[in-house]
Amino acid sequence: MIEVRSVTKRFGKKSSSVEVLHDIDFSAGTGQIAAVIGQSGAGKTTLSRIISLLERPSEGRILLDGVDVSGLSERRLRDQRRAIGTIFQASSLLARRTAAENVALPLEFAGVGRTERRARVEELLGRVGLSDKADLYPRQLSGGQRQRVGIARSLALAPKVLVSDEATSGLDPSTTRSILALLRELRDDLGLTIVLITHEMDVVRQVADVVTVLDAGRVVESGPVIELLRDPRSELGVGLLPDRSHITTADRDVLWHVTYGSDTVPTNWIELLGKATGWSIGVLSGTVESVGGRPAGRVTISVAGEHPSVGDLLSSWGLHGTRVENATSARTTEEAAA
Ligand SMILES: Nc1ncnc2c1ncn2[C@@H]1O[C@H](COP(=O)(O)OP(=O)(O)OP(=O)(O)O)[C@@H](O)[C@H]1O
Numbered sequence: 001m002i003e004v005r006s007v008t009k010r011f012g013k014k015s016s017s018v019e020v021l022h023d024i025d026f027s028a029g030t031g032q033i034a035a036v037i038g039q040s041g042a043g044k045t046t047l048s049r050i051i052s053l054l055e056r057p058s059e060g061r062i063l064l065d066g067v068d069v070s071g072l073s074e075r076r077l078r079d080q081r082r083a084i085g086t087i088f089q090a091s092s093l094l095a096r097r098t099a100a101e102n103v104a105l106p107l108e109f110a111g112v113g114r115t116e117r118r119a120r121v122e123e124l125l126g127r128v129g130l131s132d133k134a135d136l137y138p139r140q141l142s143g144g145q146r147q148r149v150g151i152a153r154s155l156a157l158a159p160k161v162l163v164s165d166e167a168t169s170g171l172d173p174s175t176t177r178s179i180l181a182l183l184r185e186l187r188d189d190l191g192l193t194i195v196l197i198t199h200e201m202d203v204v205r206q207v208a209d210v211v212t213v214l215d216a217g218r219v220v221e222s223g224p225v226i227e228l229l230r231d232p233r234s235e236l237g238v239g240l241l242p243d244r245s246h247i248t249t250a251d252r253d254v255l256w257h258v259t260y261g262s263d264t265v266p267t268n269w270i271e272l273l274g275k276a277t278g279w280s281i282g283v284l285s286g287t288v289e290s291v292g293g294r295p296a297g298r299v300t301i302s303v304a305g306e307h308p309s310v311g312d313l314l315s316s317w318g319l320h321g322t323r324v325e326n327a328t329s330a331r332t333t334e335e336a337a338a
Pocket residue numbers: 011012018020038039040041042043044045046047199
């Protein structure tokens with residue numbers, strides 16, 4: 001488990017320093033994938049370098065499995081760094097070394113003997129599904145395969161925490177999915193804590209257990225992904241399951257934005273709502289997904305007339321309903337957000 005407590009980071013001399021991170025609290029539990037998302041310049045890489053113990057915070061503390069490592073000497077810090085593996089973008093492999101030699105690199109630096117090294121490299125390449133590519137050079141591998149080699153290398157010293165900085169950026173969607181599936185497998189099989197730095201909502205939705213949003217060096221939202229998806233007020237939740245519909249309905253229709261808020265939403269709630277109100281219900285748009293086996297969704301519906309108990313009915317089924325005051329303003333808001 002890694003914890004970042006009240007961390008501030010400034011670069012430069014005191015008189016002209018720039019504050020890049022401000023009072024950041026962040027934690028990633030054992031066996032958890034914690035995403036950090038934010039736009040370019042938000043401070044993600046700086047935070048990942050602090051988590052990887054490559055950069056010291058100006059203020060605040062870093063705890064690794066409950067132990068404060070922020071005040072350690074450079075030599076002691078080097079030992080602690082072994083507990084943290086880092087995956088960078090695929091291009092970080094050494095071009096003149098084969099896949100196996102790239103994976104062996106951290107083991108060589110750590111002074112692991114040749115026989116043990118060979119066995120470990122074989123095991124690691126097997127774990128990432130590349131046993132048959134050991135002798136190929138990076139240029140002979142696909143982007144996804146190169147990234148798998150990078151992941152195997154980051155696991156060489158059996159870290160407790162894996163930090164992935166934009167590891168899937170530049171990969172196509174299906175390769176991204178397979179890399180994310182591998183990270184999930186590693187989390188489950190090895191009980192790893194994985195910190196995933198990304199600017200992609202899809203990555204967060206596909207794989208993260210918890211997420212922190214950074215904006216201009218500050219945390220603006222954080223929490224379990226499922227809770228944010230279920231909170232109608234969460235900007236990130238809306239961003240994760242966006243509603244990009246262009247709404248066209250009859251004038252008398254009343255629109256509702258509906259967000260799944262529990263595990264027990266009846267699958268036929270639209271039908272039940274129609275029965276209870278006597279009005280026909282239209283589904284204008286929406287996305288309903290299973291996230292870690294639990295339902296999450298946002299749906300926009302139209303009810304063919306006014307009925308006083310729509311909101312109450314929705315909440316009795318574990319849904320949050322927000323009545324859209326008028327369709328024109330809803331359309332404008334959504335177009336602006338798109
Ligand atoms: N060593 C440094 N000295 C001065 N400023 C720095 C240093 N490193 C980063 N910064 C500044 O900190 C801010 C955040 O940078 P950082 O690389 O952490 O953002 P990011 O969210 O990872 O962005 P990107 O997604 O574009 O990589 C930027 O304004 C950057 O210029």
